[in-house]
Amino acid sequence: MMIRIARRKRSGIFGFFVLAVVIACVSKFFSAPEGKNDDTAPGYAKSLADELYSPHAILVRLKDQAVLLRKNSEEKIFPxxxxxxxxxxxxxxxxxxxxxxxxxxxxxxxxxxxxxxxxxxxxxxxxxxxxxxxxxxxxxxxxxxxxxxxxxxxxxxxxxxxxxxxxxxxxxxxxxxxxxxxxxxxxxxxxxxxxxxxxxxxxxxxxxxxxxxxxxxxxxxxxxxxxxxxxxxxTMFEKLDSRNISGGEILGGKTGYTNEAGLCLASLAKVGGQEYILITAGAKGDNHPGQYNIRDAMVVYNRLGESISK
Structure with missing residues (x-):
């Protein structure tokens, strides 16, 4: 999905160049395709999706509802x-x-x-x-x-x-x-x-x-x-070693777990001055050691922060 970034007035050629670079970098590193085939996510988003323990995930920027990452986002899950x-x-x-x-x-x-x-x-x-x-x-x-x-x-x-x-x-x-x-x-x-x-x-x-x-x-x-x-x-903050992530912090969240659902997490973070939500579901493990839902959130938000800082 094309990420919509609000245009701001810039003065001089250098300002336009910087804006173009930012748009290109964020679009490259965090983009997801339209449609239902999540497995075709290009570049960075596809690579990151493959790293997640959670078989189902979606990352959304709240400001404009841009979907930055998808992984089997339309498949049935138990919540x-x-x-x-x-x-x-x-x-x-x-x-x-x-x-x-x-x-x-x-x-x-x-x-x-x-x-x-x-x-x-x-x-x-x-x-x-x-x-x-x-x-x-x-x-x-x-x-x-x-x-x-x-x-x-x-x-x-x-x-x-x-x-x-x-x-x-x-x-x-x-x-x-x-x-x-x-x-x-x-x-x-x-x-x-x-x-x-x-x-x-x-x-x-x-x-x-x-x-x-x-x-x-x-x-x-x-x-x-x-x-x-x-x-x-x-239950989420109890499992977080730190709320801090690259370029921001995790603001809130709700965990979920059953044997059939696996480890799930719905979270809200502020990165680079913008709010994002991440939903993940189906990670293996139980509700005590090995909190792969928490690990996935930290990885996604930290990568997002790193891409924005670049």
């Missing part, structure tokens, strides 16, 4: 906990008061322990403010926070999934279907990294979503079960 980005934005758009208290019940936890679902640390019978549940969804990847919000907003998780699918349709996520709010594996619960890029691009326009997505840790407000509150940690 695991990247699902929770949709859970969060649908909840944000349907909650009337983020300070409203929502009660978690014993039914909230039905099936979550047996499924080995990730939990934020809330308890049955706990009254938790909606905003803290949202932090539990995106930071700690808490399945109980997802279910509590879904039940409160739609009456059931099944009804909430209908709302998620309607939002996906509204956004043009044509290759996506949600069966639940948590991302627990279901053969009929699937998407593509391209569709997830559409979702994250949209969700980041919400100030509330962006604030949570870019927060490393959050202390919840006191509740009847936790008088001192609890501290929620971002």
């Amino acid at each position: 695991a906990s990247l699902t929770k980005m949709m859970t969060a934005i649908v909840a944000i758009e349907n909650l009337t008061d983020l300070e409203e208290e929502i009660q978690l019940t014993h039914y909230t936890f039905d099936g979550l322990y047996s499924a080995n679902a990730s939990l934020a640390g809330f308890e049955a019978g706990e009254m938790v403010k909606a905003i803290d549940l949202l932090y539990g969804v995106l930071l700690s990847s808490g399945a109980e926070a997802c279910i509590a919000l879904a039940d409160h907003i739609a009456g059931s998780e099944q009804n909430f999934a209908v709302m998620m699918n309607q939002k996906a349709a509204d956004l043009g996520m044509d290759n996506t279907r949600f069966e639940n709010s948590t991302g627990l594996h279901d053969e009929n619960h699937y998407t593509t990294v391209e569709d997830l890029a559409i979702l994250l691009t949209y969700a980041l326009q919400s100030d509330t979503f962006r604030e949570i997505f870019t927060t490393p840790r959050h202390a919840t407000q006191p509740t009847n079960k936790h008088p001192g509150g609890i501290t929620l940690h971002s």
